[in-house]
Amino acid sequence: MAAPFDQNDDSVVVIIGSGAGGGTLANELAQKGIDVVVLEAGGRHLPEDYVNDEWDSFAQLAWLDMRTTSGGWRVARDFPNLPAWIVKAVGGSTTHWAGASLRFQEHEWRVLSEYGSIPGANLLDWPITAAEMDPWYAAAEHKMGVTRTNGIPGLPGNNNFKVMEAGAKALGYQDVHTGRMAINSEIRDGRTYCHQLGFCFQGCKYGAKWSTAYTEIPAAEVTGHCEVREHAHVLMIEHDDAGKVSGVIYADADGNHQRQAARVVAVAGNSIESPRLLLNSASAMFPDGLANSSGQVGRNYMRHMTGSVYAIFEQPVRMWRGTTMAGIITDESINDPARGFVGGYEMETLSIGVPFMAAFLDPGGWGRSFASAMDGYENMAGMWLVGEDMPQASNQVTLHPTLTDQHGMPVPNVHFTDHPNDIAMRNHAYAQGAAVYEAVGATRTFPTPPYPSTHNLGTNRMAENPRDGVVNKWGQAHDVANLFISDGSQFTTGAAENPTLTIVALAIRQADHIASQMAAGTL
Amino acid sequence: MTHQSQLRGLSRRDLMSRGTALGAAFVVGQGFLLHARTGLALETQALDPGTMATLVQLARDIYPHDRIPDDAYLRAVAGHDERAAGDEAHKALIEDGVAALDAMAESAGASGYLGLGWEDDRVALLRQIESGSFFQAVRGDLVVSLYNQKEVWPLFGYEGSSFEHGGYLEHGFDDITWI
Numbered sequence: 001m002a003a004p005f006d007q008n009d010d011s012v013v014v015i016i017g018s019g020a021g022g023g024t025l026a027n028e029l030a031q032k033g034i035d036v037v038v039l040e041a042g043g044r045h046l047p048e049d050y051v052n053d054e055w056d057s058f059a060q061l062a063w064l065d066m067r068t069t070s071g072g073w074r075v076a077r078d079f080p081n082l083p084a085w086i087v088k089a090v091g092g093s094t095t096h097w098a099g100a101s102l103r104f105q106e107h108e109w110r111v112l113s114e115y116g117s118i119p120g121a122n123l124l125d126w127p128i129t130a131a132e133m134d135p136w137y138a139a140a141e142h143k144m145g146v147t148r149t150n151g152i153p154g155l156p157g158n159n160n161f162k163v164m165e166a167g168a169k170a171l172g173y174q175d176v177h178t179g180r181m182a183i184n185s186e187i188r189d190g191r192t193y194c195h196q197l198g199f200c201f202q203g204c205k206y207g208a209k210w211s212t213a214y215t216e217i218p219a220a221e222v223t224g225h226c227e228v229r230e231h232a233h234v235l236m237i238e239h240d241d242a243g244k245v246s247g248v249i250y251a252d253a254d255g256n257h258q259r260q261a262a263r264v265v266a267v268a269g270n271s272i273e274s275p276r277l278l279l280n281s282a283s284a285m286f287p288d289g290l291a292n293s294s295g296q297v298g299r300n301y302m303r304h305m306t307g308s309v310y311a312i313f314e315q316p317v318r319m320w321r322g323t324t325m326a327g328i329i330t331d332e333s334i335n336d337p338a339r340g341f342v343g344g345y346e347m348e349t350l351s352i353g354v355p356f357m358a359a360f361l362d363p364g365g366w367g368r369s370f371a372s373a374m375d376g377y378e379n380m381a382g383m384w385l386v387g388e389d390m391p392q393a394s395n396q397v398t399l400h401p402t403l404t405d406q407h408g409m410p411v412p413n414v415h416f417t418d419h420p421n422d423i424a425m426r427n428h429a430y431a432q433g434a435a436v437y438e439a440v441g442a443t444r445t446f447p448t449p450p451y452p453s454t455h456n457l458g459t460n461r462m463a464e465n466p467r468d469g470v471v472n473k474w475g476q477a478h479d480v481a482n483l484f485i486s487d488g489s490q491f492t493t494g495a496a497e498n499p500t501l502t503i504v505a506l507a508i509r510q511a512d513h514i515a516s517q518m519a520a521g522t523l
Numbered sequence: 524m525t526h527q528s529q530l531r532g533l534s535r536r537d538l539m540s541r542g543t544a545l546g547a548a549f550v551v552g553q554g555f556l557l558h559a560r561t562g563l564a565l566e567t568q569a570l571d572p573g574t575m576a577t578l579v580q581l582a583r584d585i586y587p588h589d590r591i592p593d594d595a596y597l598r599a600v601a602g603h604d605e606r607a608a609g610d611e612a613h614k615a616l617i618e619d620g621v622a623a624l625d626a627m628a629e630s631a632g633a634s635g636y637l638g639l640g641w642e643d644d645r646v647a648l649l650r651q652i653e654s655g656s657f658f659q660a661v662r663g664d665l666v667v668s669l670y671n672q673k674e675v676w677p678l679f680g681y682e683g684s685s686f687e688h689g690g691y692l693e694h695g696f697d698d699i700t701w702i
Contacts, residue, residue: 052684055671158691159699166702195690205686315701320681322696354681358586358670366585366653366662367646374670375588378680440702 003227005037010261012037013514014248015268016234016277019092020503021487022268023212023220024143026228028511030220034518037260038217039232039250041269042088045095046214050203054355057202061095063088065405067272071395072417074449078363083414084303084453086270090230091213093270093454094500095203098325099181099210100348101146102497103137106130107335108343108388111493114335115342120419121390122300126492127464127473133505140505144182144210145189154178155185155194158322160349163313163381167436168329168347175330179348182210182500183323189215196322198351232258235409237265237281237290237483245290245483251407264514264523268486268507271301271456275397275489276412278460278470291460291477296470298398300391300461301414302494303453305343305422307385308350309433310361311442312376319351319381332432333387333496341424344496345387347433352382360451373446381437385429386455388496390419397459414453455499460489474513475506482523486510535562546637548593549576556597563594569607569614574621577636578603581624582665584645590678591669599669603661613660620657624648 005012013029015022018040026036042063051057062085069076069083076083087093107114110125117123141149148154155178157165168176183204184193194208207214220226231253238259240246247261267274275298279289289297326349333344352360354377362370395417399410418426430447437445463469466478475490477483486507488499495502517523535557542552550557551572556565567575578600579593607614625635627648633639636648652658669675676683685691 052686055667156697158696162697162699162702194692196692196696197685197690198696199684199686206690316680317699318680318682318695320683321685321691321694353683354676354679355667355671358666364662368587368642371587374586374679375590 002224003035003221005035005227007258007260010246011035011263012261013264013266014039014260014262015266015486016248017092017268017270017273017487018090018212018217018228019087019268019270019487020094020212020500021507022266023091023094023216024504024507025266025268025486025511026226027216027220028508029514030223030225032511032515033225034515036220036226038226038228039234039248039260040090040228040230041233042090043230044090044213045203047203047205047207050205052197052199052202052205054202054353057199061087061089061203066403066411068400068403068411068413069415070413071415074363075452076416079452082452084270084272084456085451086454086456089213090217090228091211094211095213096201097454097500098200098498099183100325100328100498101141101144101180101182101501102346104130104133104495104497104502105333108493108495109133111343111388118342118390118421120392121421122393123391124461124463124468124492127462136505136509137501139508140501143508144501144504145184146501147179147181147183147185148177149180152188153185155181155183155323155326158196158326159317160319160322160351160381161327163317163440164327164329164347164349164383164436167440170439171436173329173331176327178327179325181323181325184208194323198320198322198324200324233407234269234277235280235407237267237277239283239285239290239480243285243480245480255407264482264484264518266484266486270487271459271489272397272412272414274485274487275459276399279399280409286479291470291479291483293479294463294467294469296461296468298459299393299396300458301395301397301416301456302389302391302458302491303416303450304455304457304494305345305385305387305389305425305429306450307426307430308382308448309385309430309437309445310380310382310448311434311437311445312373313379313381313442316378317381318378319349320353324351325349325384329436332429339428341421341428343388343421343425345385345425345429346496347429347436348384348386350382350384361446361448363449373444376444383433383436385426385433386496386498387425387429388494389422391458391461391493392417392419455488455494457488457491457494457499460485462490462492475510476513484510484514535564538564545573545576546580549579551576558593558597561592561594563597565597565601565604567604570604570617574618575600575604577621577624578617578661580637580645581649581661582669584642584649585662585665586669587642588678591675595669595672595675598672599665600661602664602668616657616660620661623657624652627651
């Protein structure tokens, strides 16, 4: 049967979410001839619709449904209802991501073995090895057109990169370049090359950056095996008497409840919505939430150790011109406990415009000190610091006991407190970031606190042993064989690298597994 | 909000004659606020014009950019008047907040907040109320309503969107020379 599919058709794979995980899985399955219904909570926005204006774009794309926060993180104080800056649209957060596409390092697949037990940290080795992931990473890099792979040249460096590069070299860093980016440096795959717009976070109006919104999703749709339903917000996953998932209930654009039957359900709503949905799908058979016999659904919420360093120089930099994440220093990404923490971090250029700089440089800050920093905007360079944070069982997404959203579904609360290892790493990163800029004449530097989370990970973690996690090495729920997790919430640990490439690689691999299991009749 | 205009058919000179000076910058009268130097006039809907004049100074004290003119600050706080017109609680928050600020200044011997001539003296009062709901409401709104005005971006050197010009690729994305 060709798309669109009947709501009672129980032969389809239902995928919840259309971002890096869901969008990729949908296309991979559709290419294999498997019928897929994608339920996307947001609407469809394409490059011609994107707005190169920070707040206008935020209003257009960001996930703004009610959320609450708790814990020691500063986001809970400064942005109590915005724990994460992610997207509600077809394409999910691949609309908004910067494009950095880095493989995990070998040891980052087995950090419990590598780092040993860390008090307070719920460390675990992934049930997958680096060697197993190599071909899937290669497939993801080819699909996404990652620069510095597949013979694709690197992007040219912009002003912001040139400042960071000069500082890095002055400081003795070795591995500094314009990154491995899923942004076309030349025409490829029917999409043009980067025109250095400077609004990567607002959706790429040239379509040069890979986003499932205009790559995987239309490629899936054209097969006739994929139907995308927009403004379809899934509220609950249903199961049958045997404990297999059988369909999902969703609110449509008018708020009416609909049911879609399913042979397989894959959850890819990002690490806040995915556990929220499982927890909200509790039943007599699954009283603590669907697939939650381990008690790990919602736990181990990770958001990467992050922070930024901005610096003012005597002369203009004009960092906003060009690629937002225009280059990287990888020297600090190694695990070297002599620095006072385990794991490592990447240093990646970042720029934000005046409106967002005012909101994020020092949230809540005011007065002459703050204003004079803003007065230095034209002469500013900036970098983002992103490193491995420690999974902690108490960092957790839960259902709010009283507040509900526009569909009557309990809102998620995101509880997060830094682990001492995260704090030690951030302090090191702040010092090194400032040193990079001071090496080339910065007159003032700003250790800028973490923004609302863009990398949300770990809340349905993968574990060999069903006691330790929610899904197995295929992202398949230990408790429910035809339920899969296909987004970053399946991450066992976070590694230092931006997560999208790994999410995509895991989705390609998962599609292969689902297809073979369906062919074998075991799914 | 009315820019450089004649309110109710009244010229700037008429308005000045119908109002009284408030601080150095503003003339206030029944339902209007006039910036004396520029002639920028605001017809208030709900808030006392004197309150609006104080909000403008408060906004400048929160984010003091000496190269940004008063009209940008006035535009930035105008939303409080609009919101107060349909929201009694917000109106009370702003009016009471400004009244409390004036009272603090008066106990320090000044004729209200605008009577404090030095920014440092005004900021000293603001530090005492910065965690309160009035200050937070004003600052939280202002961080967007001031810095999101395209009119002020050039004062920070910020150029914003380049899509209309084909991107920064041919417009200086890598033109730095001093590094």
